[in-house]
Structure formats: C-alpha cells, structure tokens
Amino acid sequence: MKNFHILLTIVLLFISCSKRYPKIVYMPDMYYSEAYEPYSDAIKPYKKNNNIILFKNRITSLIPVPGTVPRNENGFLPYMLPNTKEGYEASKKITISPMDPNKKIVNLKRGKEMYIIYCAICHNNDGNGEGYLVKKEKILGVPNYKYLNLTIGSIYHVIMYGKNNMGSYASQLNTEDRWKIALYVKELQKNK
Numbered sequence: 569m570k571n572f573h574i575l576l577t578i579v580l581l582f583i584s585c586s587k588r589y590p591k592i593v594y595m596p597d598m599y600y601s602e603a604y605e606p607y608s609d610a611i612k613p614y615k616k617n618n619n620i621i622l623f624k625n626r627i628t629s630l631i632p633v634p635g636t637v638p639r640n641e642n643g644f645l646p647y648m649l650p651n652t653k654e655g656y657e658a659s660k661k662i663t664i665s666p667m668d669p670n671k672k673i674v675n676l677k678r679g680k681e682m683y684i685i686y687c688a689i690c691h692n693n694d695g696n697g698e699g700y701l702v703k704k705e706k707i708l709g710v711p712n713y714k715y716l717n718l719t720i721g722s723i724y725h726v727i728m729y730g731k732n733n734m735g736s737y738a739s740q741l742n743t744e745d746r747w748k749i750a751l752y753v754k755e756l757q758k759n760k
Contacts, residue, residue, distance in 0.1 A: 647743070651729040662721020665751050667744075672751075679752030682745050686737055687753075695756040707733060713757045723750035 649655040667675045684693065692699040695713035702710050709732065727746045730736040741749070 647724070647728060649725060655729075656722065656725055656731070659721040659725035660717075660719050662724070663719050665720045665747055665754075667747050667751060675748045676752055676755055678745065679748035679750075679755075682741065682749050683752050686740060687749065690734070694759075695753065709733060713753060716757070718754065718757055720747075720750050720754055723753050 649658050665675075688699055690699040690701050690707055690710050691697055691713070692702075697710040697712040699710065701707045724746055725731075726734065727737050727741065727749060729738070737746070
C-alpha cells in the first residue's frame with residue numbers, strides 16, 4: 569500500500585508539471601503577449617465597457633506618467649555643452665538663468681526644496697561644504713560656495729554632468745529643477 573501511494577504521488581507530479589496542457593493561465597495577456605513596434609498603430613486595443621483603456625489615439629506608445637523625468641520639455645532648449653573641460657569653461661559664460669524672472673520667488677522656493685533633498689547632505693543647507701556626509705567623513709573635499717567663482721551655467725553644468733567626486737544628477741532632476749537649484753545656489757553664494 570505504501571508503494572502504491574509513492575507511485576501515485578510520482579505519477580501525479582509528472583502529470584501536473586506538464587507544460588503541454590496548461591490548465592489555468594492567471595494572466596493570459598502576459599502569458600501570451602502581443603509585441604508592438606513603438607509608435608505603430610494598435611491592432612487590438614484593450615477595451616473595458618466599450619472605453620479604450622490602452623492605446624489612446626491608436627498608438628502603442630503613451631505619454632509619460634506625471635511626475636516622471638520627461639525626455640523633451642517645453643520651453644527649454646537642450647543643453648548642448650559637452651561633458652569636457654572646454655564644455656565646463658563655456659558653461660561659465662552663461663550668467664542668466666532661462667527661468668522666468670517674474671517667477672523668481674517661486675523658482676527659488678522650488679530650488680531650495682530640491683537643494684535640501686539632493687545637495688544639502690554634502691554641501692550643507694547654507695552651502696559651506698560641511699554637510700552630514702562630510703561631518704561623518706564619508707566624503708571629503710566638498711567646496712564652500714563662498715570661495716568659488718560660480719555662474720548659473722557652471723552650476724547647471726556640474727549638476728548635469730558632475731565634477732570631481734560629485735556625480736551627475738541628470739537622472740534624478742529634470743531640466744527645470746536643475747536650473748532652479750542653480751538659481752538657489754547662486755542666491756546662497758550672494759548671502760555669504
């Protein structure tokens with residue numbers, strides 16, 4: 569009898585593990601997916617109650633989700649200076665922010681918020697280069713803004729590409745926020 573139970577268990581295992589005849593597919597749209605070329609017409613849009621849920625305007629690529637870092641932004645030209653020494657020197661010639669001067673207070677407020685999130689941990693809230701990580705000796709050589717010859721363009725360039733120990737923040741911050749942080753750093757430098 570014991571051998572019969574073992575044999576029955578083995579037979580059931582082989583039968584249940586067969587991929588020839590899957591009994592239940594929990595997510596058929598993922599199990600049997602249809603591949604689409606980007607920006608092509610959708611062949612079969614998903615509908616719910618006769619409303620198209622996916623593939624709005626019959627194209628397969630959708631606009632980015634709000635809050636994500638967009639690839640193309642309205643109102644800003646792409647930053648064309650290269651990540652070279654010459655590019656950095658050319659960035660020093662940019663002395664005027666492309667941000668709307670009539671919204672300077674709002675831009676500085678947003679710049680301060682982003683600065684505290686991304687920059688203050690190394691540069692400190694007042695820009696003296698003695699942030700939390702510097703005090704804990706995790707990072708060394710963070711400069712004090714007071715002693716640097718910075719322009720709005722050079723600040724943006726460093727945020728975009730990084731410099732020395734500082735890495736690029738281009739993937740974390742969109743173009744607008746980078747310019748707002750640069751504006752705020754310039755303001756910090758004035759107050760020194």
